[in-house]
Amino acid sequence: MMLEIEDVSKVYGTGCSDCLELTGNRHGRAICPRCRSVVAVNRVNLQVGANLVLGVVGESGSGKSTLLKLIYRELKTSAGSIYFQADFPDGRKRLNLMELAYRELSIIRNTHMSMIYQDVRRGLNFLFSAGGNIAEKIIAAGERKYDAVREQVLQFSEKIDIPTERVDEYPETFSGGQQQRIQIAKALASSPRLLLLDEPTTGLDVSVQARILDLVKVLHREMGFTMIVVSHDLGVIKHLTDLTVVMKNGSIVEQGLTDQILEDPQHAYTQLLVSSIL
């Protein structure tokens, strides 16, 4: 498996020995009644194969974004390991993301995985031009020839439908949808094996959303990478993903093929979620 999440938990607060037992879906709460710590992710086990697209759904506070941040190692787990399989530059084939030093982590982030944020200001540097942002990832992945960097920047700007003559303009001169497309180009410029998307279309209008989702789909088919999409929008999940997990109170309550989960939800919460589509 490309990504193996083993018994991963994330606890905010002092924590106690009973936190994990007293919270989670079974108890219908994420706050430990003994020590008042918040258990954002509770003993999650998950495996994702190469080139698959996994959706993570759940209400606000269910722990889905925290799980994504743990995979990207923006946060460290309180317990558990996350293994990532690929051909790494140092010859290793499988490594535990939780054990990486900053230097190793930035190499992995520059070559093997990328994150796309809902807020483009987190993914794009607004002090750099659109092309500069894309170039940052290409350079970070090790390219030191200007002509090669420039060529790839222009290629990517074509792929995301940004006119090449506008590529040296700054992000604030672009519309919200264009900014999100530039962020996608930046994330994919290093040809990552794993792409993490945190609410990629939330806050954009419907026609722009559709265009972004189509773009992601096309690029996924062209380039081939594993995707994990976090969204509370079941439309996005249906459009993009093969597999879906449903989270509530920090634990996974249901998982399976996306079509199956949307057509025939088993868990009461999933049924509520599916029946709530407007």
Add this chain to the structure above:
Amino acid sequence: MNKRIFAFIDEDAKKEIRRAILKAVAIPGYTIPFASREMPITRGWGTGGLQITLSTLVEADTLKVIDQGCDGSVNAVTMRNFITSVTDVATTTITGEASIIQTRHRIPETPLTEDQILVFQVPYPEVLTTVEPDTAAQKVMHANHDYGKMWVLLYEDTAQFGDSRISHRYPVEINGVYLMDPSPIPKYDIPRLHNNSALMLFGAGREKRIYAIPPYTSVQPLKFEDREFSRETFPGIRCERCGAAGVFFDQVYLDDGIHYYCSDTDFCDRNVAGER
């Protein structure tokens, strides 16, 4: 009481500055924090270089002070007068005779030797400030050789203007490790930092940092593999005083037009005296 202290700074302060210098030499290109004592000169006017010079000088030294290559400009003259008033060391304008040269924004045209120390006055010691204002983040970037943002700056200049727009303070990589601000010397002087025989010390008094390039250290300007590092050239221009060509020139605007003279006044004087 009232016993005059050699070189103005008290011995404890000198010791602290010398320790910072030793550490700086041991870790080429890394900026070392130091206390930066009160000097009878405003911070930002060369107090870093001055403190290094005063802590390094001994009675036997011969001092030369230049400002933009010139021994006679105001900053150089006041620095030299102050240092001699508190040390009685001999001074010279001849590059080859000096054992310590304090400089603002230039490296002398005459090649330096192993017996010389070049002390730079530095306004902005941190090379990453332009791309990352957070000092804690800068430290992490240096520690991990994470200079991607500097490369993006270079990429953007090349994309929009064909070459880097940086004319002075050009970022350099020291010994293949740290990226460093070489103080506002022109691009013209950057190749002189590489493999230089002299010890080069950098002091930023206002920013409280000391750093160094030891003799014979590799110093490479940040550049793309498929682009040449281009420095200022002065095609067809000769010094109107000594006739030299191919050196760094001062452009002087007078009523009858633009005139060019050597920026390094000692170099010009040696030429006029017929010593070259």
